[in-house]
Amino acid sequence: MSNDTEIPDLPTEITPQSKDFGRWYIDVVRRAELADYSPVKGCMVIRPYGYAIWELMQQGLDRRFKATGHVNAYFPLFIPKSLLMKESEHVEGFAPQVAWVTKGGTEELDEPLVVRPTSETIIGTMYAKWVQSWRDLPILINQWANVVRWEKVTRLFLRTTEFLWQEGHTAHETAEEAQEETLRMLAVYKDFAETDLAMPVVDGQKTESEKFAGAERTYSIEALMRDGRALQAGTSHYLGQNFARGFEIKFQARDKSVQYVYTTSWGVSTRMIGGVIMTHGDECGLILPPKVAPYQVVIVPISRGNWKETVLPKAQEIRDTLTARGVRVMLDDRDSQTPGWKFNEWELRGVPLRLEIGPKDLEKSQVVLARRDTREKSFVPMDGLAAKIEELLKEIQKALFDRAVKYREEHTSETDSYDEFRQIMDGRPGFVISPWCGSAECEAQIKTETQATIRNIPFVSRKPEGKRCVKCNGDAVAHAWFAKSY
Numbered sequence: 001m002s003n004d005t006e007i008p009d010l011p012t013e014i015t016p017q018s019k020d021f022g023r024w025y026i027d028v029v030r031r032a033e034l035a036d037y038s039p040v041k042g043c044m045v046i047r048p049y050g051y052a053i054w055e056l057m058q059q060g061l062d063r064r065f066k067a068t069g070h071v072n073a074y075f076p077l078f079i080p081k082s083l084l085m086k087e088s089e090h091v092e093g094f095a096p097q098v099a100w101v102t103k104g105g106t107e108e109l110d111e112p113l114v115v116r117p118t119s120e121t122i123i124g125t126m127y128a129k130w131v132q133s134w135r136d137l138p139i140l141i142n143q144w145a146n147v148v149r150w151e152k153v154t155r156l157f158l159r160t161t162e163f164l165w166q167e168g169h170t171a172h173e174t175a176e177e178a179q180e181e182t183l184r185m186l187a188v189y190k191d192f193a194e195t196d197l198a199m200p201v202v203d204g205q206k207t208e209s210e211k212f213a214g215a216e217r218t219y220s221i222e223a224l225m226r227d228g229r230a231l232q233a234g235t236s237h238y239l240g241q242n243f244a245r246g247f248e249i250k251f252q253a254r255d256k257s258v259q260y261v262y263t264t265s266w267g268v269s270t271r272m273i274g275g276v277i278m279t280h281g282d283e284c285g286l287i288l289p290p291k292v293a294p295y296q297v298v299i300v301p302i303s304r305g306n307w308k309e310t311v312l313p314k315a316q317e318i319r320d321t322l323t324a325r326g327v328r329v330m331l332d333d334r335d336s337q338t339p340g341w342k343f344n345e346w347e348l349r350g351v352p353l354r355l356e357i358g359p360k361d362l363e364k365s366q367v368v369l370a371r372r373d374t375r376e377k378s379f380v381p382m383d384g385l386a387a388k389i390e391e392l393l394k395e396i397q398k399a400l401f402d403r404a405v406k407y408r409e410e411h412t413s414e415t416d417s418y419d420e421f422r423q424i425m426d427g428r429p430g431f432v433i434s435p436w437c438g439s440a441e442c443e444a445q446i447k448t449e450t451q452a453t454i455r456n457i458p459f460v461s462r463k464p465e466g467k468r469c470v471k472c473n474g475d476a477v478a479h480a481w482f483a484k485s486y
Helices: 021-031 048-067 088-097 120-130 175-195 242-247 271-280 311-324 339-348 359-364 385-410 418-425 440-450
Strands: 035-037 044-046 078-080 099-104 107-115 139-148 162-172 202-205 217-224 230-240 250-252 258-260 262-269 297-301 329-331 353-357 366-371 377-381 412-414 431-436 453-458 478-483
Touching: 021 035, 021 271, 044 048, 048 139, 048 162, 048 175, 048 271, 088 242, 120 139, 120 162, 120 242, 120 262, 162 175, 175 202, 175 217, 175 230, 175 262, 217 271, 217 385, 217 453, 217 478, 230 242, 230 271, 242 262, 262 271, 271 385, 297 311, 297 339, 311 329, 311 353, 311 359, 311 385, 339 353, 353 359, 353 385, 359 366, 366 385, 377 385, 385 412, 418 431, 418 440, 440 453
Parallel strands: 297 329, 297 353, 412 431
Antiparallel strands: 035 044, 078 107, 099 107, 139 162, 162 262, 202 217, 202 453, 217 230, 230 262, 250 258, 353 366, 366 377, 431 478, 453 478
């Protein structure tokens, strides 16, 4: 996203990925009508097609949250300055990104308000009022909201001044229970990313320098985009008693003693839409996984002869049959555009499956199905058509995930040599696995010299027995996954 207030013209063609991946991404977002620039610096307008994807993501996540015992609530957009200042590490971490409100109408406010960058402080204040006894725990609350972080460099969906997200905030009786919750929600994110978005992720723990401000431990899921850069797709934080002490969230324990609760927070945002675009898209535009595609099937009648009396009724019948079975269908019966134009348009917008039907198909009692992921076309009989389409949608969902896994495997390297590490990072590197000593200084030097950061230490990472740090040659404590990132 440009920081200019002047909104650039809509692109007429999509820049090839191979020429300029960043330009390709913006072209696709705008041409597919997912989002557009707004007159407000750093903020975007999410258009209906993009918002429909977000709604499907919300549904997939919300269903999982409720299945794990969470409920939704809503907390204020504005946070008093005094609350933000209660947790010093948290304040320091967010200070550069905070937006302030100092006037209400024409009057100066007695106390400045923060436009929420995240809600730990306001929620912690409320939990202190609600929690008296161990019987009040756990509190398992999520909210769907917008947040504001004053970003210097922005890009549609990936990093904007205002964005949409969910943030879960829970309070627990014991450290073990809170830690279990933290990892449970990370697993929920991983399942959602891989099952619904067909986006494979690496789950693991962030380093001390990369953890959330005020957290004891931060965990993340990291995905690899088709330009070799990583995307942090979701985070889950074990906050220990840091916020509980800052906000006096205390309870009478089972042994009658007074103790502080243990808290967690976790969130994913609309940047996941950017992740889907960059994981699956190709030179022709979007490729959407069926589970989050606003339209899973587009029906294009071939407008020849008296098609409105012959072809169109059959197309409407197919639409109604598929809709009754829960398939999301668009019947594009516009007179204003040719079938060829429609093919290109819906291909650009990533609809998983195109159904073509014309006079000759009616005679043969068949349709043409075209897959967006492979562009494979097949003639399919009308008899059993709905079942065949449902089967194909499942195949496409799986094929997209398998293709993304294959890409990640092909773009994951392992090296103990810093010279080789730097050579790999000079191109489109992907993930690079290297032994690391645990030193923040080494981590910072690597970032300065290569732009690569430690994305996380995966849970499945093997012990680096006998290995030396890729940077300083000291004893390694972990195999870290490095990458350039968004």
